[in-house]
Amino acid sequence: MQTNGVEDKFAQARRQMLEHDLKGRDITDPGVLKVMAEIRRQEFIPPSYRFQAYADGPLPIGCGQTISQPYIVALMTQALRVNQHCEVLEIGTGSGYQTAVLCKLAKKVYTVEKCNELSESAQAVLGRLGIKNVEFYIGDGSCGWREKRTFDRIIVTAALPQIPHVLADQLIDEGLMVAPVGSGGVQELILGEKKKGKLLQRNICDVRFVKILGKYGFEE
Numbered sequence: 001m002q003t004n005g006v007e008d009k010f011a012q013a014r015r016q017m018l019e020h021d022l023k024g025r026d027i028t029d030p031g032v033l034k035v036m037a038e039i040r041r042q043e044f045i046p047p048s049y050r051f052q053a054y055a056d057g058p059l060p061i062g063c064g065q066t067i068s069q070p071y072i073v074a075l076m077t078q079a080l081r082v083n084q085h086c087e088v089l090e091i092g093t094g095s096g097y098q099t100a101v102l103c104k105l106a107k108k109v110y111t112v113e114k115c116n117e118l119s120e121s122a123q124a125v126l127g128r129l130g131i132k133n134v135e136f137y138i139g140d141g142s143c144g145w146r147e148k149r150t151f152d153r154i155i156v157t158a159a160l161p162q163i164p165h166v167l168a169d170q171l172i173d174e175g176l177m178v179a180p181v182g183s184g185g186v187q188e189l190i191l192g193e194k195k196k197g198k199l200l201q202r203n204i205c206d207v208r209f210v211k212i213l214g215k216y217g218f219e220e
């Protein structure tokens with residue numbers, strides 16, 4: 001059972017993360033800072049790592065996968081400029097933490113995860129937190145959403161060798177996409193903007209992500 005002392009420690013660690021790791025770097029978007037100040041990241045972390053929930057790095061979440069460093073979640077969300085009118089496609093639900101951050105800023109989030117266990121656990125956590133503007137799908141997200149449709153924003157939370165056409169086709173014109181792209185251990189975090197049917201890409205910074213496994217990802 002968690003005591004108030006433990007809860008106070010988490011709240012303190014969350015404030016420290018906000019001030020030091022987010023505001024202390026280049027996270028300035030008030031919406032991103034507000035939701036990351038609210039969401040209890042410890043809920044998304046397996047018990048054996050929970051005490052490190054606000055550490056400045058990734059953590060294991062099972063299935064050989066990791067929850068991203070809080071700063072990277074903030075950076076990607078800030079780059080995506082999500083608002084209450086946005087329908088967002090997320091590839092790589094993982095723990096569901098990034099999903100929860102997006103749900104608080106967007107109209108609706110559609111999230112795809114290939115590992116059953118992770119998707120089910122994320123569904124349980126978001127359910128417990130009362131987050132309802134989300135649809136989960138278990139499958140290969142490198143092919144995009146299961147139905148032919150478009151989204152205002154797309155976020156990919158694992159590395160792609162390049163951005164597949166099938167995914168770019170699901171972004172509306174004037175829409176934004178953020179994804180780590182590259183085949184090595186270090187990738188470029190790419191911000192894509194659709195202009196007159198073309199995806200214009202620029203590099204935000206270097207990142208290290210686990211790989212997307214699937215048809216347009218890497219081989220299993």
Ligand code: SAH
Pocket residue numbers: 061063065066067068091092093094095096097098099112113114115118139140141142157158210211212213214215217
């Ligand atoms: N954003 C997540 C971190 C995800 S790690 C979080 O906040 O916890 C990347 C995730 O992508 C892993 O859960 C992995 O299982 C998933 N993944 C890998 N290949 C995939 C694919 N082809 N389709 C959907 N998800 C995939």
